[in-house]
Structure formats: structure tokens, C-alpha cells
Amino acid sequence: MSAFLMATWFRGLTATETLALTLAMRDSGDVLRLPDLGRPLVDKHSTGGVGDKVTLVLAPIVSALGLAMAKLSGRGLGHTGGTLDKLAAIPGYRVDLDPRQLIDQVRAVGVAVAAASQELAPADRRLYALRDATGTVNQSGLIAASIMSKKLAVETDALVLDVKVGDGAFFATRSEGEAFARAALAIGAGLGRQVRAVLTQMSRPLGKEVGNGREVAEAMDVLSGHGPRDVATVAVTLAANLVEMAGGSQAAGDGAKQAAATLGGGQAMEHFERWITAQGGQLGGLAARLRQPAQAEGRILADRSGFLASVSALKIGQAAALAGAGRSRKEDAVDPRAGITLVAELGQAVRSGETLARVHASDPDRLAQAQHLGASAFQVADGPPDDEPLLLGTLSQGGMNP
């Protein structure tokens, strides 16, 4: 398999080969066929970003719109967080559901997000370990097969991929992200499954909170109709695509309007609360609890006056991980309170000594390391930066829309 991976690195995979590999990987484990739920079942996958709490907003939106979402997620590794780590910051939340519990919960409240079992595409874990050891992780066909083998192991009606592009993402460039998206969509097309990919900016963090508990709190802000616009925009865009795919022939744009309305109207928050409660999470005083200070608190200050020209998602992600929010090895624990809160807005005028970010760390050593690395994430320049768009395009099985 190592030799196969290396050959693939140099020779690539055709669409047919990628599909065959994906199916072989899917069929290395269990395939979960959910019984008819009376509404379309949808799924979402993000290729991983910094501050990416979109699932926490998206799942309640689509549930409020009459779809069901059963999502199997993973833990974070390296500088990007994992949805399970964020949910685990909610007291009482059970990440482990067996298939029966998952189905019952989706039927009852429309959403379940749980840990992927060891029986789901086990070949992927083995192959990933070999890709890691052989330096062949970043190959579009292998990435597509890895993600799609797991996504296809749960039979859903529509899947949307949030393909992050930028220094904080797995794909540093748009063309890498597109290559992956095309490979993934070809797999979907080969199986007659509806798949779309939305390419989104990850040169800067998404939202203002990075760190497991604080990201849940920020998602709750968004679900309440406030909170950062970028998080809401990505969630609404993904929801619109799912609605359009699963709902059939809706007029373009209708999905987005409906999705945005669930944030303003409180329905999304209502679905969030039902979901979290059903899965054991305790809502009482939750937002405040999630924003409690960490063991060691500090700040990152501007070292000159000017305009905040860039905030590196990669470095913020790495600094948050150093603070205690991430893990470098699978076995490591994460601190739900650790992370970074961005205070200054990208593009705003700042004065030397002004607070750019707050750092929440597990101990003073981690605080110092996170502050040091985090400071390098910020660039203050003489003029405001060019606006980099958040949404970079949507790839559907019909082609790319800008």
C-alpha cells in the first residue's frame, strides 16, 4: 500500500481509479443505511479550518428547514480544530452514539453529531497512517477517496463540502482546493449521489473565537442572529446548497433566504437546543460557562500603529493549539477553555499597544508560547488591506459558479 500511495503521488488517479479506491475503502467497514426518516438526510464536510464552528450553526439551520443531518465527526489534530472537541466542551454532551441511538435522535430532533466509529471505513485510518509516513498526504485523489469513503459510509441524500483555501487550510491554493473538489464530485457523480463543494477563504480565521468552548459560544451568538457575519455567511451558503440539492427544484437564492431567516427568527437556536439536549448537553448558563477564563490569560498587543493588514489563520491556529486548544498527537487531551479571541477586526485602524487578541491558555508556559507565536500572526501596515472575498465559488456537478 505504501508503494501504491507513492505511485499515486507521481502518477495521479483517474476518476475511475479514485471511485474504485473510494468504494473499496468504504466497503472495508460498515455502511450505515438509515431508515426512511420522512425528510431528506443531508451531510456536510469541512476540509478543516481555524475557528471553523460552521457545523454547529449549519446543522440547526438545515433541521429548521425540514432536513435531517446525521454527521459523524472527528477530533482535531494540529492547528485545526475538530467538531467533536468543540461539542465535548458542552457539559454532558455524549459524543459516542451507537447506530440505533443516532437514528432515534435524528428521527426525534433532526440532528445528531457523534464520533465516527472504528468500523467506519477502517481502511482509511490505515491508509492515512501510511500517507503520513510516506509524505503522500496531499494528493487530491487520495484526499477525495479518504473523505468520500467515510461520507459514503452513511447513506445521505445530499452532501456539501466546505473546501477551505488559504494558509490555515489543508489546501493552500485555490487550484489545490478545486482539484480536490472536482475529484470528490466525480466520486459522487459516479455513484449518483448529489454533492457540491463551496470553496471558502481560510487565509484568516473564521469568526473571532478560536478554541473549543469559545467557538461553541460564538456559534450560539450566530444562531441568535448576531455573532460574526462570516460564520453566518458560510453556514447559510452551505445550508442553501443542501436545501437546493435535497429539496429539488427550488429557485436559486431561495435556500439562502430561508436559511438566513432561521437565524433571525430563532428557529435555528430552537433546533440547536433540542439537538444538544437530546444528546445530553446541559444548556443552563452554557454561553457564559463556555467563556470562563482559562488558567492563564494574556493579550497580544499591536507593536505599531496602522491598519490591521492580515491575520494568519495558520499561526492563530498554531498559537491556539499551543495555548491548549489543540493536540499534536491523537492521544493528547485538549483544554476546552483554551484558545484565542480576536479583538481587532481585519482592516481596522489600530494604535501601537492596542489589544489585537486575547489568549486563553492552560498554564503560564503555554500562554507565553502562544503569545509569542500568536503575535507573528498579525501584520499592521500603513494602509488598509485589499478585501479578500470569503466565498470563492461553488462547484456543483454542473460546473463552477463564481
Add this chain to the structure above:
Amino acid sequence: MSAFLMATWFRGLTATETLALTLAMRDSGDVLRLPDLGRPLVDKHSTGGVGDKVTLVLAPIVSALGLAMAKLSGRGLGHTGGTLDKLAAIPGYRVDLDPRQLIDQVRAVGVAVAAASQELAPADRRLYALRDATGTVNQSGLIAASIMSKKLAVETDALVLDVKVGDGAFFATRSEGEAFARAALAIGAGLGRQVRAVLTQMSRPLGKEVGNGREVAEAMDVLSGHGPRDVATVAVTLAANLVEMAGGSQAAGDGAKQAAATLGGGQAMEHFERWITAQGGQLGGLAARLRQPAQAEGRILADRSGFLASVSALKIGQAAALAGAGRSRKEDAVDPRAGITLVAELGQAVRSGETLARVHASDPDRLAQAQHLGASAFQVADGPPDDEPLLLGTLSQGGMNP
């Protein structure tokens, strides 16, 4: 390592990389430093051919010329034979010598040919198994590193490589053989070791006997000054190169004359007998014994009249292996009496029904299979074939001589 092999397949190895790999492989096991023997110690390696009994002739020649040869050999696999299998056809011959016995014998009689121990470049065996499993066997740098790591594990003063080229050889084309030879010589140059490569024809078998015992008998014919010219020519050419390398500044051509003289004058046979006796082999009636009939004897006949235009070394090798002379798995035993004797000479006029070859097989089933495949090795045409040269060139560290 599998991934490394596959990357090498697609990207190749530079001379520096090949040298580093070779040394790492050599140093995975023991390195045998022979004490001063009072005469230069030389070695030879053939990339494998059909009817290749050259070591059995060469070792006595170089010994008669005042050099010493300590050679560690392997068993045959597939359609090419191995020197150890040929020597094992001699009653009493001990293929297993420990380093002490090897040194004592070389000191006493000038020659020892024994089985390579498991401690000699063990990384090569592991890598070869992976190359075999990953389809990366035929890569010139890997081949050179494999061969040279074992050859460098015994410290000799000069090494000559017999690089076989043709359908019965590992290298089908001259350019493949040259690529390997250049890589091997670069390794030698990198270590300050004298190495030359002689490219020789292997589109047809060497000599007239293919099969372990019969090849020893044919080598004894050559050592007696008769026997097939091609075998003598290759042995004398290799010997001349060793003498020129190990003996210093001899005039070109002198080595070949001296080597040929040992065959006519009986000195080579004398050294052969001393060597075989020292290693436990029984010489009494040996030649006749080695040519005893096998269990099942048969013939291959010309199916038309004309000129014998080609004799495929590959097919003769495969047919001999089917007859019982070779093995397809390492664990298999070989029949020392099995093989093929070529009766008709390449280029000679033959009549329909005339005997082209005799087949000596371990049983009637094997006989039938060997006859069937062996018959396809012969092509009879309307006119005599073009002469294909036996010697294709010598590559020394100074460059290629035609």
C-alpha cells in the same frame, strides 16, 4: 521502504544517492575483511544467464594466474541458474563455509566459492522482497545497489561484472545493461574500488549445456582446452580484465593471452581440481557422472528444413527449469541431472526431423512440458542468421571500449 522504492522507480537515484544506499545496505550486515593473502583478491558477478557456467572456468584461470578468488554465490531462481546449484551437483561439495574456512581455503588453493551467509547485507534480501512485491525490481540504481552492497561486503582488490544482455538476461537491451553498469561503476569509483563491466550476449544460451550437473561437465571440457568457444571467450575476457586491474600496468591484451594459455596448458584444470577437492568435492569419474541420463530423456526435433536462425535463451532457460533444473520458489529443490543439451549449432543447416536438442527431465510430465516450451525456442529459417557478437563492450572507470 516500499514507498521509497516506488519513489525511486519514478524519480531515479543520483550517483550519490545510489552510493549512499549501497553503503547503508552493505553496513546492514557483516563486512568480511580477508587478511593479506600474499596475492590480489578478485571477485566476479554475473547478472545471470542461461548456461552461464563462467565462474567455474574463470575462478581456476585467475587462480592459475596468481590471483585469489573468494566468491559468495546464490542459488538460481526462475529461468537462470545459480553457481551454487551447479557446484552442489558435484558429490561432496560443501557450499557452506564459515569465514574462517573460506579464508583458509583461499589461502591454501586460491579459490573458494560458497553460499552467501544470511549476515551478508541482510537489508538487500528484505528490499528485494519488497521490490518483487511492488514491481520495482528493474531499476538500474536499485539493481546496482543490491549487487554492489553484497560485492562490497567482501573486501576485494578488483571486481568484474558480467552484464548479460538479451532475452534470456535480466537486461533485455544493451542500454539497460549499460545503465546498470554505469551505476555499478560509479559506486566502485565512489569507494576507490576497481570495477569493470563486460557486456555479453544473452539472446542465446552460453555453451551447449543448460542444467546444473551438465554445466559443470561442460566447464570441465573448457578447462581441458576444448568445450564451447563462447564459454572460454567470456571466461578469458573476464580473467584478462581482472588481471589488468589487479596486476597493475600490464599491456592490454597480455591478460587475455595469459588466461587463454592456462586453458591449453592444463594449469586451469589443475587449479579447478585443487579447489573442488579442498571444498570436499569428489573428482573420480566426475564428468561422466555429471552427464548421466535423467529420469526421463527426450528430444526436440526440427519441424522444417533450413538454417537454425535463433535459439531463445529465455525459452531454453524456462524449458530447462520446467525439466527440473530450476526452481520457481526459493524453497524448491533442483534435479542436478535435469536440463537441456543443445545439439544443433546456431546458423547451421538442419533437416526436418533432425535433433535440435536433448531434454533431460525429472519425470515424464516435466519432459513433455519442457519439450513443448523448448521447441518454441528454436527458429529455423531459409537463410543463415546475421552473426550477433558475443562480446558487446567493456565499461571501465575510464569509459566504454567496444
